[in-house]
Amino acid sequence: MPSSAQNSLLPKKSLLLCLTLCFLVSACDTIEDYFDDDDEGSATSGSGEIAAGATTSEATLDQGSSAGTKIYLDAFKDFSCSGNWADRDGALGLKPFSGSGSCSAVFPGKAGTYRIHAKIQTEFDGQSPYSISINGQVIKQGEYPLSSSLFCDCPKDDWRSICPDKNVTIDGGTHTLAPGDTVEFWGDDVYPCGDHGSYAKWHGITFTLVN
């Protein structure tokens, strides 16, 4: 076979070359070492470098976008909402006596597991029901806490100084998300104290990449 014939020729050529050189410079050991190192070196260190390089770049990519990377979706800027939301004391809240409303946004981050936090603005005069959904599935729901234990006893004309709204962060747990997923916030208005109430005021949702 041609290939084995070629292979059998190569050692003979090498041997002849070595013997000639040995005869000429009396440095056969040095020359043999040179050829051996060259062959072994290119075979092992070549594949070794490729494997090490791939591992390093993957680790670098993962590190750059893992644990702690945050995406914030702002209630005003990043969500599309039903028509009954407005700026209520600095937060996005329902217009009085307009019933429930919802806002949705497309998740812009990369696929992964995220811890979800919503920043809401609580009031003294009612506990709005709310829910947070991903692709139509509720992942967190409940009622707003009260901003003040005075509740309906807070003088409503002085509420801004005596029992003001308070921002509260709600932990929505960890969930798997992918780019293009729909994130929805839903809230309702309630009036336990009369003609003033709670309007499901909120500021936005933060997604913190877990892995």
Ligand SMILES: [Ca+2]
């Ligand atoms: Ca209120």
